[in-house]
Each structure stands twice: as C-alpha cells, then as structure tokens.
Amino acid sequence: MHELSIALNLLEVAQQTMSEHAESELVAIHIRLGPMSGVVREALESAYLIAREESFCPNAALVIEETELMVDCPKCGDHQVAVSLNDLRCRKCGTVSGRIVGGREMEISALEVKDE
Template structure:
C-alpha cells in the first residue's frame, strides 16, 4: 500500500510548513489528485488518519480535489476531457490522444495553518 508512504510524505511537508511559520497548528492539507495518478483516495484518507496520530497534524483534515483526465486533442487542437482513463480519446470527436494535460498529478497545493496563541 504505497498510500501510507504518500501520507507520511504529506505529513512531512505540512510539518515543515508548520515549523517555518512559528510552529503554527496545521488545520488542513489541500491536495490535487488526478485519476491517473495511481493513488486510491480512500486508501490515502485511511493511511493519513493513521499516520497523523501523535504529530502536529493530529487534528488536521485532508482536503482532496479529484481531477478528471484531460487530453490535448490533435484533431480539435484544444484540451478536452478524456472519455475514460482506459480510453484517452477526445470526448467530442473521439480522436485518440497521447498528450495528457491533466489527471496524472499528485500535488500538495496548500497547507492551512492556525497560529498558536501568543503567550504572555
């Protein structure tokens, strides 16, 4: 299950972001995951829940934007949704495309932080 190693990497990224912002509390980590990334989102959510225990992300949420697959159609000369991940064809003219423009990414796009209360 490579989702556990992905979850741990996400935690490392968010924890480092927290450290560089005066150990602010991590509220959420925002991801963009393409349908062709090879990541099983439910498995990642479960792995994240387990891996975040006893870390600065213990109460953080994982916010995932599930991205459809888009291809650049050689016939239409524009970006279109692919019919499916099994058929990388233009959804309008059905021409096969080898150029994926979206749908294979796994990106941490934001780490939402909450500053710790100032001690006096």
C-alpha cells in the same frame, strides 16, 4: 498499497512547509489528486487517518480535490477531458490522443492554518 507511504510523505512535506512559513497550527491539508497519479483516494484517506495520529498534526483534516484526466486533442486543438483512464480518447470528438496534459497531480495545493 503505497498510500501509507504517500500519507507519511504528505505529512512530512506539510510539516516542513509549516515551519518555512512560520505557521503554528495546521487545521487542514488541501491536496490535488489526479486519476493518473496512481493513488486511490479512499485508500489515501484511510492511510492519512492512521499516519496523522503520530504526527505533528493529529487533528488536521485532509481535503482532496480530484482533478480530471485531460488530453491535448489533435482534432479539437485544445485541452479536452479524456473518455476514461483506460480509454485516452477525447470525450468531445473521440480522437485518440496520447498527450496527457492533466490528471497526474499529486500535490499539496494549500495549508489551512489557524488565523490568530
């Protein structure tokens, strides 16, 4: 359960970014989360609610966009969705591919701020 650490990091990065952009009020943090990030969405959502209470933005929402697990398929010659986290074959043709090209994301994509 490292989601609380992740939530605290997330708030720290958001706070830094807010001051860099000289924004005053944070409404929501938008993040992108991949299935291979090692973070469980539900656990992060719960941890975030606890972490934000004592933070600079006790009312800011967390908006999570889940990305897909993508592999570089040697047969299709393109980026394709993988069968699953524990089966890294191309969903389209079934070829094994070890090259993950998407799905590790754990990043803040945008900060939603109050427009004054």
